[in-house]
Amino acid sequence: MTPQERLTALGLVLPEVAAPLASYVPAIRTGDYVYTSGQLPMVEGKLMTTGKVGDEVSAEDAHSLARICALNALAAVASVAGGLPNVVRVIKVVGFVASAPGFTGQPGVVNGASELLGEVFGDAGIHARSAVGVAVLPLDAPVEIEMIVEVR
Structure with a gap:
């Protein structure tokens, strides 16, 4: 199956x-690589929810929000790569999780993005990754995802 299928x-x-949301582009291609800007859990131009994970937002909900972020990142990649069929592999994912004090489940939250990439690209979706807890994200978003992909 193709990634689109x-x-x-x-x-x-x-x-x-x-x-x-500011002075940047959603994605940029340089040679055989596309770098995305951080993608928030936006659906039809609206942030799905706000707050800190481990407080106002559950880890399970944040996991689902990370999937939305990854889907938005894929849209940004496709826009500069000529579509998803041109993605060779996902290289790196960085996930930022706005975390309540004491919350240490960032890797589980960012798994939402990683799992989606595996479902869409199979082995080519397996990637290096960082999951980082932060005090706050733009618009008080709970999760932000950025990625680097190799393209043809």
Whole structure:
């Protein structure tokens, strides 16, 4: 199956690329690589929820939000790579989790993004990763995901 067919089988559709919130672009291609800016859990231009994970937002909900972030990142990648079929492999994912004091489940939250990439790209979706707890994210988002992918 192609990545697009896998998305369809999952009941997902690539969204419109989220408009930048400041002075940057959602993704940029240089040579055989695409780097995305951090992607928030936006759906149809609206942030799905706000707050800190481990306080106002549960780890399970944040896991689902990380999937949305990854889907938004894939839309940004596709927009500069000529579509998902041109993705060779996912190289690196960085996940930022706005964390309540004492919350240490950042890796489980960012798994939401990593699992989606594996479902869409199979072995080519296996990647290096960092999961970082932070005090606050833009718009008080609970999760932000960025990635680097190799393209043809």
